[in-house]
Amino acid sequence: MNPTTARAGRAASAAAAVVVTALGAVGLVSCDTGNDDTGGTAVSERPTAPDTAGFSGELPSSVASSGAAAVESARASASSAAASASAREAERKASIGAEVERTRKEAEDELEDVKAPGNALNEVAMTGKPRADTGGVLTVVLNITNKTDEEASYAVQVDFLDPSGKVVETQFTGVEDLGPGERQQPLVISRQPSEPVLTPRLTKAQRY
Template sequence: MNPTSARARRAVRARAVSAAAAVVVTALGAVGLVSCDTGNDDTGGPAVSERPTAPDTAGFSGELPSSVASSGAAAVESARASASSAAASASAREAERKASIGAEVERTRRQAEGELEDVKAPGNALSDVAMTGKPRADSGGVLTVVLNITNNTDEEASYAVQVDFLNPSGEVVETQFVGVEDLEPGERQQPLVISRQPPEPVLTPRLTKAQRY
């Protein structure tokens, strides 16, 4: 065999293989360019994107999750409890205030009764006390008297007043005591005297004693 001819054939085969490889590489490059194309060309055309996937609505029930619903119910119940507690607290404070006022009125009543126990009518301060009636329409039909007690002296003073209620025969059927304390000179207070007797027969109030002390 001619060595020169063998080498020539091998060179031809090598060139053929190289050409085939170049073709494969070129083809792969073209494929890569196509797959990586963003959709924009030199003309500035819009990019083409894939169609978005529609949400899966199979699990939509239209109801809140149980944990959220429970939290909402708990919040509403807590608000109701707070409102109820606030109302009860306000009611308790009002009851306490009225009880305090009632206790103070009873204390001054007893004080006035004690001051007048040994005082003969009319006392030393009848001129400092005036009495007017309160319309029954404004007092729920109960006989109510308004006392106007004014300290006409130059010194601080307290007052004890006795009011009697007389029936049509002139008999005393009820006696009430009222006291006011520590009035400054010229100061006036207007306590109420309320009869506990029934509306009938009609009673007449009388200012019996007034003592300054």
């Protein structure tokens, strides 16, 4: 055999072996993708950093508008609730005032033809509230107790006297449908100035 031809054949065989070896290595790498703990270190892709060039640091206008609208709605709701509470309180006070006036007028009418002291003076006691607790207003607490065996209503007259003993103010109050042994404590409030100091007097008490 020609030596030159032999050397060319050996070179071709060696080149083919190198190619086969390389292809085998590639096959091994591509097949080793399972969860084989005996394999080499897994290769993962590096995360891509966000593009901050378009960040302005401010909320989008649509989000900002929605937030402002929500805040304004909450303020409006709070304002409406406060107004409703104020209206209810005003109604409550008006209702109490109307009831006090009705009771006062009924007691005054009941006592119109009654001579002092009436038939129930021993069922009514009178005490004063400290002026420090009433803002300086003269206020009397009546303790009306039904000492009978039947339900009864009471009308009471309280006079306020000045230092000379002159009656300068008269107030009426009462309670209705008081059961046997029951007690109520209505208030009688003077509308006179704090000076001169007045003295309250239990003038009439009528059970009816």
